[in-house]
Ligand SMILES: [Fe+3]
């Protein structure tokens with residue numbers, strides 16, 4: 001890629017695709033808005049308690065699509081991102097039942113966690 | 129004033145005074161912060177009702193200085209501005225017992241309303 | 257390519273909206289003011305713009321002092337009317353030209369502007385009143401809007417030169433837009449007013465009239481002014497006039513002043529408007 | 544006149560903060576990473592800066608998508624630690640260098656930047672972690688801060704060239720500041736990481752090491768890159784590295800790379816730092 005190439009990475013990230021790299025652009029931000037808003041609300045301890053106590057009821061407070069709702073309930077990270085979830089927001093959902101961000105990364109790729117750590121991140125295999 | 133004069137009108141408006149013209153700068157914004165926040169809250173109908181029902185109790189929700197508190201209760205517009213009130217915020221207090229903005233202007237100057245309308249704004253005298 | 261059909265400058269005094277709400281248009285205080293806008297309404301009805309880009313300032317309604325954006329851009333599909341403390345006014349909400357707004361967001365960021373990008377925001381009299389003055393009180397607004405918010409409340413406010421640059425960028429964004437829409441640009445605010453301090457009620461009819469006469473043919477004069485000059489000449493709140501420079505800079509160097517109107521005082525403010533067309537456009541239409 | 548004592552680039556990965564919270568510094572996964580920062584801590588303890596200007600991005604904590612500032616500037620007297628969803632971390636709040644912040648607000652607006660000016664805002668790991676890496680875990684932070692927030696979450700994000708301009712402006716603001724403070728500038732974020740999509744876990748150790756080696760002597764290379772190049776080379780979240788360009792542009796053309804450190808992966812991220820001093824300063828001290 002040469003420096004003289006014009007910079008076109010704008011609100012329509014899809015216009016200049018970089019392989020396997022979804023950009024959080026206008027379309028994604030729009031698609032994921034309610035789901036990300038719900039996730040953002042979990043920065044409040046009271047909201048985390050309400051979520052933990054009754055996830056279904058908590059989700060009723062927001063206008064998630066049925067697909068988004070199912071993805072959140074199933075902690076399907078790949079699907080959440082596909083439906084407009086942005087990692088920085090949806091990560092807050094993971095605080096409720098803690099899991100490492102690398103496991104969310106592995107889910108993005110559809111790999112086993114251990115394989116992801118070794119093959120993508122270059123760590124040593126622990127359970128050979 | 130020549131165009132070549134450097135533009136120094138910054139967050140310290142007092143540095144380049146224009147006669148009788150308080151600029152809402154850093155110091156004013158800081159001084160008036162809580163009073164303006166209280167006034168801003170009156171954009172909600174519920175808050176307006178609470179304010180109307182019991183002004184003293186409503187003001188307790190905010191950290192006004194005793195001087196600011198007295199100025200608000202007395203609808204002393206000149207004093208409110210001196211204490212950091214910005215017209216666009218404190219104007220909302222006037223919605224509770226409606227008065228024209230020109231009367232607030234007159235209060236700034238310390239003139240009778242009618243005199244202000246005639247002498248400053250150039251209107252015809254009605255009650256000659 | 258989208259077409260820039262003209263640029264309008266206009267006051268946005270809240271009392272104008274109140275006068276409309278109370279049906280005071282034909283009272284002696286208000287009739288001369290509103291009558292002056294009749295040709296402007298005719299002009300815009302004939303021009304049939306699809307998009308109105310409106311440069312204005314929020315007056316402590318959508319933004320508080322906790323976080324003051326120097327420049328903000330609306331990218332919403334819809335904008336609700338905000339309650340400024342007197343209840344929500346009974347006028348229609350605004351539809352946003354969201355596609356153009358995002359195009360403008362891209363152009364601004366690529367062109368070294370740093371807007372606050374607003375997907376959810378309500379609008380105050382700063383934009384309501386200009387729309388009412390030009391479009392009356394329709395059931396639905398006949399244009400979609402692109403709101404551009406400029407901080408004119410808390411110092412530092414942007415310089416006249418920055419406003420000019422923003423107008424130039426706006427023009428480039430209009431010209432690089434693939435849509436076929438007819439676009440009008442509004443610069444709003446002013447004219448002379450000062451609401452605070454011992455100079456409250458300051459009126460400068462001469463300066464107001466000079467502004468209306470010169471903003472078309474001789475805008476460089478004002479572009480080169482300091483912020484002090486705006487405050488001194490037009491009053492502390494009259495410095496809002498810097499926002500007309502965005503509109504003016506979006507137009508060609510050569511414009512025709514199609515009409516202008518002045519009335520003072522509207523409430524405590526010198527009030528009026530100007531409608532500009534690019535000379536090239538005027539010539540083309542005549543041919 | 545204030546003195547610019549140096550520029551630091553550093554990762555701000557949240558897992559670093561978590562490792563500190565859990566006392567994992569000496570575990571095999573983390574020890575090599577933290578050990579690399581020991582000289583940086585020594586350097587800054589000797590330099591005794593009074594003010595740290597920190598360029599970072601909020602990660603969906605202080606800002607939601609309703610209103611995304613392209614650039615924001617903190618002007619507060621104090622900044623609290625924000626709850627990112629795991630509870631508020633037990634580290635001290637930050638004191639703001641409010642006088643310098645307002646000076647910078649003036650310089651930015653006068654210099655045609657359009658910041659969101661923030662008087663009330665809480666800070667996330669993007670600034671916490673760099674402070675912890677350089678200053679450890681004191682009872683109170685030994686410097687006052689000036690936080691500069693850059694949008695790197697929602698597109699459009701600012702261009703590398705705009706970041707460079709911001710650094711140049713920052714330098715001018717430091718030089719025009721009447722105070723006697725010793726000032727350090729931090730560019731934060733990166734290095735390689737991608738948290739989303741099928742390329743998640745992307746690591747580019749070669750590019751990370753080249754960045755650390757070249758950001759001092761050859762920054763023009765990166766200044767001239769497109770945003771695409773940053774995303775492609777460093778991953779979608781690794782494009783945060785544009786923020787180091789602000790720090791780099793605030794320094795002289797000729798700098799000395801006092802130290803650098805690289806470790807990967809820290810969690811899912813290439814992690815490390817660089818400390819730069821102006822050559823002129825280094826020469827002066829040696830004399
Ligand atoms: Fe206004």
Ligand SMILES: [Fe+3]
Nearest residue numbers: 555669732783
């Ligand atoms: Fe980050």
